[in-house]
Amino acid sequence: MSSEEIRELWSRFLAGEELSPEAQKSLVDALDGDPELRESLLENLQLDGILHAMSATRRHGEAFVRTLSDCLSAEHDATRFVRKVESRLNENPPPPSAPPSTGRRNKSDTTRIFRRRSAAPAPGETAWKPALIAAAAFIAILLLVTTPVKESRRPGPKPAPSVPQVVQTTPPSAPPEKRETPPPQVVKQEVPGTTPALVPAPKREETPKPVVTDEDRRKTDEELKKSILPSRTPKTEAAPFPSVVATAPAPTIVERVDANVYITKGKSDKVRLNKDDVVPVGNTIDTYPANAARLRFGDGTWIEIGGGSSFREISAPTATSGRKVFLASGTLESQITKQSPDRPMVFTTPTAEATILGTTIRLTVTNDPKSGTTLDVKEGRVRLKNLLDGKSAEVAAGHFAVAAAGADLVPQKSFGDEILVKFGPADVQTKPGWVLDSGDEFDPKRGYGWKGPKEGELIPGLTWRDGQGKIWPKRAGRFAARRTTDPAADPLKTTDIVAGWANQSETWKMPIPNGRYLISVCCGDISYEQGPHHVWVEGIQIIDQKINKAGQLVEVLNVPVEVKDGELNMTVGGNPGPKKSADGSTDTCINYLLIKRVRK
Amino acid sequence: MLKEMNVDDPEELLEQSRRGSTQAFAGIVRQYQSRIRAYLARYVRDRDAVEDLAQDTFLLAYRSLSSYRGESSLGVWLIGIARNVALMHVRDQARRRVRETEVLQAALGRWLTEAIELDASRLTDRDQTLRALELCLQELPEHSSTLVENYYFKGRTAIEMAREQGKKESAIGMMLLRIREILGRCIRTRMAETGAHA
Numbered sequence: 001m002s003s004e005e006i007r008e009l010w011s012r013f014l015a016g017e018e019l020s021p022e023a024q025k026s027l028v029d030a031l032d033g034d035p036e037l038r039e040s041l042l043e044n045l046q047l048d049g050i051l052h053a054m055s056a057t058r059r060h061g062e063a064f065v066r067t068l069s070d071c072l073s074a075e076h077d078a079t080r081f082v083r084k085v086e087s088r089l090n091e092n093p094p095p096p097s098a099p100p101s102t103g104r105r106n107k108s109d110t111t112r113i114f115r116r117r118s119a120a121p122a123p124g125e126t127a128w129k130p131a132l133i134a135a136a137a138f139i140a141i142l143l144l145v146t147t148p149v150k151e152s153r154r155p156g157p158k159p160a161p162s163v164p165q166v167v168q169t170t171p172p173s174a175p176p177e178k179r180e181t182p183p184p185q186v187v188k189q190e191v192p193g194t195t196p197a198l199v200p201a202p203k204r205e206e207t208p209k210p211v212v213t214d215e216d217r218r219k220t221d222e223e224l225k226k227s228i229l230p231s232r233t234p235k236t237e238a239a240p241f242p243s244v245v246a247t248a249p250a251p252t253i254v255e256r257v258d259a260n261v262y263i264t265k266g267k268s269d270k271v272r273l274n275k276d277d278v279v280p281v282g283n284t285i286d287t288y289p290a291n292a293a294r295l296r297f298g299d300g301t302w303i304e305i306g307g308g309s310s311f312r313e314i315s316a317p318t319a320t321s322g323r324k325v326f327l328a329s330g331t332l333e334s335q336i337t338k339q340s341p342d343r344p345m346v347f348t349t350p351t352a353e354a355t356i357l358g359t360t361i362r363l364t365v366t367n368d369p370k371s372g373t374t375l376d377v378k379e380g381r382v383r384l385k386n387l388l389d390g391k392s393a394e395v396a397a398g399h400f401a402v403a404a405a406g407a408d409l410v411p412q413k414s415f416g417d418e419i420l421v422k423f424g425p426a427d428v429q430t431k432p433g434w435v436l437d438s439g440d441e442f443d444p445k446r447g448y449g450w451k452g453p454k455e456g457e458l459i460p461g462l463t464w465r466d467g468q469g470k471i472w473p474k475r476a477g478r479f480a481a482r483r484t485t486d487p488a489a490d491p492l493k494t495t496d497i498v499a500g501w502a503n504q505s506e507t508w509k510m511p512i513p514n515g516r517y518l519i520s521v522c523c524g525d526i527s528y529e530q531g532p533h534h535v536w537v538e539g540i541q542i543i544d545q546k547i548n549k550a551g552q553l554v555e556v557l558n559v560p561v562e563v564k565d566g567e568l569n570m571t572v573g574g575n576p577g578p579k580k581s582a583d584g585s586t587d588t589c590i591n592y593l594l595i596k597r598v599r600k
Numbered sequence: 601m602l603k604e605m606n607v608d609d610p611e612e613l614l615e616q617s618r619r620g621s622t623q624a625f626a627g628i629v630r631q632y633q634s635r636i637r638a639y640l641a642r643y644v645r646d647r648d649a650v651e652d653l654a655q656d657t658f659l660l661a662y663r664s665l666s667s668y669r670g671e672s673s674l675g676v677w678l679i680g681i682a683r684n685v686a687l688m689h690v691r692d693q694a695r696r697r698v699r700e701t702e703v704l705q706a707a708l709g710r711w712l713t714e715a716i717e718l719d720a721s722r723l724t725d726r727d728q729t730l731r732a733l734e735l736c737l738q739e740l741p742e743h744s745s746t747l748v749e750n751y752y753f754k755g756r757t758a759i760e761m762a763r764e765q766g767k768k769e770s771a772i773g774m775m776l777l778r779i780r781e782i783l784g785r786c787i788r789t790r791m792a793e794t795g796a797h798a
Contacts, residue, residue: 008774013704015758015773024704042711047780049641050733051752053650057634058753064651065629068658072622286652308648540763
């Protein structure tokens with residue numbers, strides 16, 4: 001293989017082309033055998049990377065800084081919170097009868113403390129400790145569930161009928177340690193809106209269930225309360241325990257996940273995310289392209305994180321604020337359970353903030369501030385704020401809006417993931433899923449149309465001949481045409497809009513969410529030889545000087561394009577080339593445009 | 601607090617960061633992110649992974665600020681962290697590629713691992729390389745400059761550019777390779793003039 005051939009293969013590889021296994025092997029052998037050329041090509045590859053990195057810094061360097069700051073602040077807050085809790089715990093040492101400390105409270109590292117809750121017993125710990133804790137928690141739940149609301153939550157003098165009877169294994173005098181708070185399952189049973197089906201099956205069955213006497217139960221309950229509520233516990237009997245239970249947030253659970261989805265835990269431990277995992281607040285979930293994950297929050301809200309995304313729950317709902325989540329990049333869809341009006345759920349991205357009380361939305365974030373964040377609202381209303389200029393707007397159901405650098409935040413009509421735009425006279429019978437365009441000027445209410453008036457100025461020196469041979473002066477603009485009088489004819493192919501003759505072009509537009517689309521276009525006059533037709537979509541020439549024969553149309557299917565400015569543009573006509581149709585016409589007849597959204 | 605701080609002074613930003621100011625650390629990220637990204641992108645082809653690794657680098661740096669004693673410049677210290685992060689990533693990828701029998705990717709992983717390992721002995725803060733590259737970009741002929749601008753900075757793909765120019769995609773790839781070769785020579789010349797490593 002010559003040096004030039006190697007470089008050619010290398011350039012194709014760098015441009016993203018997938019080389020055949022044979023070509024790959026030839027290239028590797030050649031480069032392994034020529035270290036000098038290999039070094040030169042590796043330098044070339046490195047420069048390719050540096051240029052991409054320069055571009056990335058220019059485009060979203062500031063968003064990167066914000067994301068990182070956000071992450072550090074969240075970490076800071078979490079550390080402060082844990083320190084505060086620890087100091088509280090230290091202020092309230094266990095009762096004198098408590099077993100000797102294992103020294104765990106001396107550890108200041110946050111993650112270690114949390115991990116210890118689920119860790120195996122440390123040396124020196126006795127086997128009855130977990131049993132005692134489980135028993136205490138279990139009894140507490142049963143009492144809460146079975147005690148009438150009007151009464152005190154403390155256990156009554158008689159046991160509830162449903163309490164199972166098993167052998168007592170725990171010395172009643174040994175209270176549980178402070179750190180051993182009831183496991184999340186206990187809390188979830190009390191939180192309104194929790195979906196029990198989504199909670200991983202509790203493993204409590206494995207723990208021996210001790211049966212205690214009434215007296216024991218009362219004592220254990222009191223000790224448990226003392227241990228988990230060191231200083232905040234009011235002296236009253238009824239209030240403290242339920243209040244803690246009711247405000248503890250239910251965990252976020254992974255309901256569905258593809259293979260390449262990772263969660264960054266603790267410092268920089270990136271681990272694969274699995275179904276039924278609990279996702280702690282502050283941890284980042286990263287999905288690889290074409291891999292997705294669905295999270296379910298305790299209130300029933302779900303979020304589907306699309307491929308190539310980075311997502312994090314910033315904070316769980318509290319008594320004063322709603323849940324806050326952050327999408328650094330990529331896409332998500334979410335159905336949000338009705339939220340309290342004073343505690344809405346907030347979706348934040350590097351460029352926007354969406355405040356939601358309960359609806360179904362789709363959020364798409366690009367790394368480019370000019371493309372920004374796209375919000376699609378399927379139900380309800382959402383307030384979207386552009387964080388780059390502070391402006392905000394309400395986006396209603398069936399609409400979308402883009403918050404981006406330098407863009408007006410204007411809600412636009414949304415047409416769904418697949419739109420067929422039928423071009424033709426206003427009386428064309430459309431089918432479900434079609435929108436009809438008769439060549440009219442763009443109307444924001446309609447959501448699509450052409451730039452400029454339908455009937456433009458006379459074009460000096462240009463004429464056209466009608467079916468009867470009569471010659472007319474030519475005007476800029478568009479007109480609708482029907483190519484047959486047969487009522488049974490397929491309207492998709494027998495009607496069109498004629499536009500863009502000679503060097504005149506016409507542009508049609510439809511605001512749509514940013515993203516990737518597959519475009520199909522059909523051109524031509526089925527009754528007559530027409531053309532050459534020209535069509536560009538988002539700057540890509542899809543039809544280039546094609547002439548249709550009578551009875552045939554020019555169709556190009558599924559051309560990938562990317563919309564980055566919230567608007568799909570199609571330009572037809574113009575740019576006369578050397579080709580001419582039989583009658584010398586130069587206009588483009590557009591029959592339909594099919595727009596299909598591509599999901600990652 | 602940041603308003604009273606000189607946001608261009610790395611020493612001051614470092615001092616405030618050590619005291620726990622995330623705002624000050626954001627200032628450090630702002631100053632050094634282009635160098636860190638550029639360093640990582642030399643060895644990591646996946647652009648999303650570069651973003652992740654750059655974030656990992658700064659997070660690790662923030663948590664290790666107490667261990668930075670100023671023996672090297674802050675930039676070199678950060679590049680050192682980035683080097684370790686990149687090395688782990690590239691090794692991991694190379695192992696995966698072997699399993700996936702992607703011959704070229706596996707070989708690339710091997711070559712890049714060797715290159716990063718060699719890098720340990722000549723860590724610089726890379727600022728001069730980026731400055732040299734920026735100057736070299738300005739010296740490109742107009743057609744080459746437009747090609748680079750469209751491909752790297754406007755995000756156009758080789759396919760799109762090939763369609764527009766009526767050329768084959770491979771021709772665009774080859775043109776870009778030649779432009780990078782020119783840029784590489786230009787950077788080496790400029791760096792040699794200043795006595796620095798590329």
